[in-house]
Amino acid sequence: xxxxxxxxxxxxxxxxxxxxxxxxxxxxxxxxxxxxxxxxxxxxxxxxxxxxxxxxxxxxxxxxxxxxxxxxxxxxxxxxxxxxxxxxxxxxxxxxxxxxxxxxxxxxxxxxxxxxxxxxxxxxxxxxxxxxxxxxxxxxxxxxxxxxxxxxxxxxxxxxxxxxxxxxxxxxxxxxxxxxxxxxxxxxxxxxxxxxxxxxxxxxxxxxxxxxxxxxxxxxxxxxxxxxxxxxxxxxxxxxxxxxxxxxxxxxxxxxxxxxxxxxxxxxxxxxxxxxxxxxxxxxxxxxxxxxxxxxxxxxxxxxxxxxxxxxxxxxxxxxxxxxxxxxxxxxxxxxxxxxxxxxxxxxxxxxxxxxxxxxxxxxxxxxxxxxxxxxxxxxxxxxxxxxxxxxxxxxxxxxxxxxxxxxxxxxxxxxxxxxxxxxxxxxxxxxxxxxxxxxxxxxxxxxxxxxxxxxxxxxxxxxxxxxxxxxxxxxxxxxxxxxxxxxxxxxxxxxxxxxxxx
Numbered sequence: 001x002x003x004x005x006x007x008x009x010x011x012x013x014x015x016x017x018x019x020x021x022x023x024x025x026x027x028x029x030x031x032x033x034x035x036x037x038x039x040x041x042x043x044x045x046x047x048x049x050x051x052x053x054x055x056x057x058x059x060x061x062x063x064x065x066x067x068x069x070x071x072x073x074x075x076x077x078x079x080x081x082x083x084x085x086x087x088x089x090x091x092x093x094x095x096x097x098x099x100x101x102x103x104x105x106x107x108x109x110x111x112x113x114x115x116x117x118x119x120x121x122x123x124x125x126x127x128x129x130x131x132x133x134x135x136x137x138x139x140x141x142x143x144x145x146x147x148x149x150x151x152x153x154x155x156x157x158x159x160x161x162x163x164x165x166x167x168x169x170x171x172x173x174x175x176x177x178x179x180x181x182x183x184x185x186x187x188x189x190x191x192x193x194x195x196x197x198x199x200x201x202x203x204x205x206x207x208x209x210x211x212x213x214x215x216x217x218x219x220x221x222x223x224x225x226x227x228x229x230x231x232x233x234x235x236x237x238x239x240x241x242x243x244x245x246x247x248x249x250x251x252x253x254x255x256x257x258x259x260x261x262x263x264x265x266x267x268x269x270x271x272x273x274x275x276x277x278x279x280x281x282x283x284x285x286x287x288x289x290x291x292x293x294x295x296x297x298x299x300x301x302x303x304x305x306x307x308x309x310x311x312x313x314x315x316x317x318x319x320x321x322x323x324x325x326x327x328x329x330x331x332x333x334x335x336x337x338x339x340x341x342x343x344x345x346x347x348x349x350x351x352x353x354x355x356x357x358x359x360x361x362x363x364x365x366x367x368x369x370x371x372x373x374x375x376x377x378x379x380x381x382x383x384x385x386x387x388x389x390x391x392x393x394x395x396x397x398x399x400x401x402x403x404x405x406x407x408x409x410x411x412x413x414x415x416x417x418x419x420x421x422x423x424x425x426x427x428x429x430x431x432x433x434x435x436x437x438x439x440x441x442x443x444x445x446x447x448x449x450x451x452x453x454x455x456x457x458x459x460x461x462x463x464x465x466x467x468x469x470x471x472x473x474x475x476x477x478x479x480x481x482x483x484x485x486x487x488x489x490x491x492x493x494x495x496x497x498x499x500x501x502x503x
Contacts, residue, residue: 026078035079046090047097047111050477054454056095063088095457099477100486103459105261105289105424107321108475116380117323120373127159127371129361131354138375139360144382145314145328148292150307156334158365159326159374163288163315164206166329169341169366170311171197171210171253173331174282176340178252184340188215196244198222199255200232202262204286207255229419230265232256234275241279253282258303258312259289262461262470264401264421266290270305277308287314288327289474290422295391299398299422319394319423319474322378329366338364397423397473404471404483411487413494417468426461428468429494438501440467446490446497453493456486 026032066088096106125134142157160166174197176183181190197211201223211221222244225236241251256272257265269285276283285291285306291314294300306312310333316326331337342364344350351357363369382390401423408414408427417426428443444460447469451457458471471486 032078035082039082042086043114044111047114050098053091053098054095055098055100055457056451057092057454058452059092063092098457099475099479100456100482101475102471102473102478102486103457105318105472105474107315107318108477109323110321110381110476112381112384113321113323113377116377119380120376123373123376125373127373127375128363128369129348129350129358130356131358134373134375135358135360135362137373137379138362141375141378141382142328142330144387145292145316146330148294148387149287149309149312149314149330150294151309151312151330151332154334155330155332156337156365157328157330158362159316159371159378160329160366161325162317162327163204163286163313164209164327165366166288166313166315166327167204167207167255167284167286168210168213169329170284170313170331171207171255172214173311173333173337173340174253174284175214175216177333177336178250178282180250191250193248193250194220195250195252196220196222197253197255198224198237198240198251199286200224200226200230200257200260200267202226202230202232202260202265203255203257204261204288207286226265230260230263230421232267232272234268234271237272237275241275241281251279251281253284256283256285256305256309258285258287258291258293258306259422259424261289262424262463263418263426264289264424264472265419266302266421268305269303270308273305273308276310282310283308285309285312287312289315289318292316292320292390293394293422295387296395296398297391298395302422316378319397320378320381320390321476322381326374326378341365341367393476394423397475397478400478400480400483401425401471401473403480404473404487407483407487411491414487414490417463417466423473425471425473426463426468427471428466429490429497431494431498434498436466441501442494442497443467443469445500446493449493449497449500450489453489455489456482458486 095101097108125132127134127138138159141159146155146157160169175195179195180192195216197220199207208218208221212218222240224240225233227233237254244251254272254276256267256269258269259266273283287306291306291312294303312330314328316322316328317324349356350361362371401420404425405416405420408416413429413431415428415430417428428439429446430439434442444467447460458469461468461470
């Protein structure tokens with residue numbers, strides 16, 4: 001029966017002389033197809049020739065003014081809009097696709113990922129739920145990530161905008177599970193005691209923000225001291241838990257880092273897991289940077305203990321180079337994950353058959369109902385390249401970070417500021433003639449000059465009260481000679497930075 005109906009769909013006639021109705025489809029499909037081919041060719045040319053352009057350049061003031069005009073009432077045609085894109089948008093990008101972009105911590109994307117993003121947008125699926133194949137693609141990507149991290153079969157998860165949202169989801173499940181009362185039903189005011197989360201002071205700020213959004217207040221977010229290696233100090237954690245219990249508070253979660261944002265340090269996850277097991281606490285891992293680093297055999301031992309986590313947050317748009325946005329929240333107890341978020345009004349009732357069927361509705365696992373088809377970017381890239389290649393690229397980045405650190409230590413006017421954690425190198429210029437305050441000002445100016453030169457883009461941080469340059473080498477396009485060029489340019493620009501500071 002269904003086959004007969006499907007065959008008749010293409011036979012629906014258009015009445016002769018019928019007036020064309022307005023839609024958002026092209027009036028001339030052939031012309032649009034020609035432009036689309038040009039867009040693909042131009043984009044691939046840009047990717048192939050990345051090294052020929054500056055890493056970053058500021059947007060000229062006259063072009064900035066073009067983005068202050070009133071909303072268009074009449075269309076100007078896609079050809080004209082594309083010309084404006086090529087002239088006013090494409091040349092002034094952030095630059096994180098470039099081989100010498102090492103700022104903050106960002107992936108570079110890939111040609112396959114870009115193609116997949118187009119296909120996902122063309123399908124325009126909503127992954128809130130329903131019985132369609134896009135949900136199965138996302139479920140498979142989640143299972144692959146859980147497998148790499150080491151969580152057991154049957155663990156839950158979903159793709160998110162990034163690790164900030166993934167951390168929020170993991171911590172929300174932890175709060176629901178460990179609260180003395182049912183938070184969803186009774187709310188925070190019904191709790192008999194203050195609930196407390198523990199994390200090292202190097203943990204990403206999005207975790208504190210999540211605790212604040214929960215209404216617990218940042219007083220409930222304990223920042224634990226770190227050692228010289230910037231890893232969480234276990235004795236300090238245990239003391240804090242004991243003190244809070246003695247004061248009548250309710251410890252409920254410890255956050256471990258699989259790569260801190262400042263230095264890339266990996267906490268002793270196995271030891272934290274032991275503490276959580278002994279104290280009856282939720283063990284959450286912020287793995288935005290390094291959760292997938294186990295793909296590199298030599299890096300896998302650093303992550304020992306992550307497989308014992310109750311929840312893990314990770315970013316696929318960082319070291320896995322899936323185009324933005326692509327994070328993943330993984331939760332070991334699938335039932336707890338669902339019960340933390342599920343809310344099904346009548347109009348979203350799940351059925352056994354039809355489009356409202358399907359085993360998994362992702363709207364039951366997070367705060368979003370409308371969700372784009374993020375998983376296709378990851379699914380196509382991972383199947384195209386294979387996880388072993390990603391592991392080799394990660395190991396190469398770590399080797400490059402160690403190479404850069406060795407070069408820094410050989411330069412008398414440069415100082416390595418922290419041990420290399422995974423693939424992040426922090427250093428600063430330390431001319432002997434300047435005091436510490438002047439050195440901070442020099443390094444601030446040096447960073448800006450370096451970025452404005454277009455040669456390379458590192459970012460910055462403050463370690464032990466000192467401003468320094470931070471090079472996060474998570475770039476699959478970086479070559480060793482790029483790092484040599486970075487340091488050569490730093491040394492060349494130091495006199496110019498010193499003159500600007502002195503002026």
